[in-house]
Amino acid sequence: MTAPSQEPSPRSYRFLIIVCCGLGFASYLTSYMRIPVVPLFAQDLGAGAVMVGLINSAFLLTSGVFSFPFGLLADRWGRKLVVSAGLIVSLVTSVLLAVSTLPWHLLVIYLFFGLGLAAIGPTLMAYVADLSPPSQLGSSYGAYTLAIYTGMSLGPGLGGWVADWLGFRLLFIIAAALVGLVFLLALVYLPSSGHLPHLATAASRPASSWRTLLRHRPLLACWLITLGGCFGLGTFITFAPLYMKAQNLSLRDIGLVFALQAGVNAISRLPCGRLSDWLGRRWLQAIAGFLFLGGSLAAFGLATTLPAFLLATTVLGIAMSLGFTSAGALIAEVVPATDRGLAMGGYNTCIYLGQMTSSALLGLVIGWCGYALSFALSALVVALSTAGFYLLIRDASP
Structure with a gap:
């Protein structure tokens, strides 16, 4: 039942798991800095309760629906490419939030924000499995989910504090800058499929495998x-x-x-x-x-x-x-x-x-x-x- 994989050295796998945990923490921290603040920003732009609900629903819908196909793309095109693309989308949507002026702008932006998170979340989870020895999968997932839940817990408070201090638009710019830093770290530290031998043949698998x-x-x-x-x-x-x-x-x-x-x-x-x-x-x-x-x-x-x-x-x-x-x-x-x-x-x-x-x-x-x-x-x-x-x-x- 368990798929065979080459077991990395303890030192290398631990370092790369820490990298995934750090990237997961930072990605969810920056995302959740914005999530609870956007409804308040939408109200300031004139949105009613129905529009606020639609904005949040758009994010949840695209995140849920597109996690599945983006996971498939990560298998076919490579994990690093999909994570990097998701971070770029997250960065761009944060900048667009800062310059938006109408509630429907937020609705469209949040559709794409959900796409970005859908590309990042499942792909980093797959990375954790790729990098961890089979005997340590539980510990690795425990560490990763601890990291992302910590980011999700700290993000709203940090976002609310920054918005209260500097305003909504500067919050979105700061979040974009932080996502940009995460993107650079991902480029430097995340291994490509070519450096993971058990993934090197992923692109050659039959298209019907799904x-x-x-x-x-x-x-x-x-x-x-x-x-x-x-x-x-x-x-x-x-x-x-x-x-x-x-x-x-x-x-x-x-x-x-x-x-x-x-x-x-x-x-x-x-x-x-x-x-x-x-x-x-x-x-x-x-x-x-x-x-x-x-x-x-x-x-x-x-x-x-x-x-x-x-x-x-x-x-x-x-x-x-x-x-x-x-x-x-x-x-x-x-x-x-x-x-x-x-x-x-x-x-x-x-x-x-x-x-x-x-x-x-x-x-x-x-x-x-x-x-x-x-x-x-x-x-x-x-x-x-x-x-x-x-x-x-x-x-x-x-």
């Missing part, structure tokens, strides 16, 4: 459980603040709950990755993680006090680390090295589309039957996707 990959049961299992898990995650991100407000929690308390979830999730990524390396059976850890994720969502929907919310969100953070770290490393194990870009593109597509689906559908369900049953329904979706994961992967698992 169809074979779409019939790959273990890969489909990983995509399915990721889709279901992100349906649950989207429920938490979108509707947890509303539910806690309905339970008379203050904005400070709501912020504390989200900060705890993000912190626990980030801190536990590396230990959970090492645990999956030690256990060897990543699929079992993924099942445990996603079942705990579903259970924590159901418990969150029953909570009414701050301590109960804090307990449920702590379990949620640990469960996310157990599940998503194992699923990401498992994808790298079950597909050939030359198809990892496509596989990670599909993985990122499931992340975005899962969150989009729950955000779009659960609002209607909450209006019909309330928060508790809606969170329980989301937990059921996670459990069903976990069951489907087991049915798809059981025959291929040791």
Whole structure:
């Protein structure tokens, strides 16, 4: 089930994993410096709530839909080219944000911003798999996801502080300059496919190989459980603040709950990755993680006090680390090295589309039957996707 690959020397692979972690951190830091600020900028340009929603939806839609084809291009054209192109797009969109004057300008720019992030995210994940020895995949993914979640956590605060100090337009220029620095670092330090022997023949593989990959049961299992898990995650991100407000929690308390979830999730990524390396059976850890994720969502929907919310969100953070770290490393194990870009593109597509689906559908369900049953329904979706994961992967698992 595991694709053979040449194992790099410990020193070289560790340095290159650090490079990928640094680039991932910087890419998501600069992206998330802009993401929470753009809605406020759009309001200043005269956008209403509907247009603000369309702007954010455009980013999520293009990021989700194009992660898959960009992953395929990374396999065929080379990872370094796709990452570099994504960084250039991210830089250009940041500059265009600084000179935009109408809300529809932001809508068009954000469509392309999503394209840039779709090119960067899955390709760097594929790089991590390419560079890591098979026995260290869990640790490598734990370190990488720790880096990007740290960037995602620090970016909004840094962006808000810079915007408050210098204004929206200078923030976008500063973000563009930082992306330019990341681009230069990627050019210097990221290896090309020619320096990774197991990728040197990627361009010569048959064009129909992606169809074979779409019939790959273990890969489909990983995509399915990721889709279901992100349906649950989207429920938490979108509707947890509303539910806690309905339970008379203050904005400070709501912020504390989200900060705890993000912190626990980030801190536990590396230990959970090492645990999956030690256990060897990543699929079992993924099942445990996603079942705990579903259970924590159901418990969150029953909570009414701050301590109960804090307990449920702590379990949620640990469960996310157990599940998503194992699923990401498992994808790298079950597909050939030359198809990892496509596989990670599909993985990122499931992340975005899962969150989009729950955000779009659960609002209607909450209006019909309330928060508790809606969170329980989301937990059921996670459990069903976990069951489907087991049915798809059981025959291929040791």
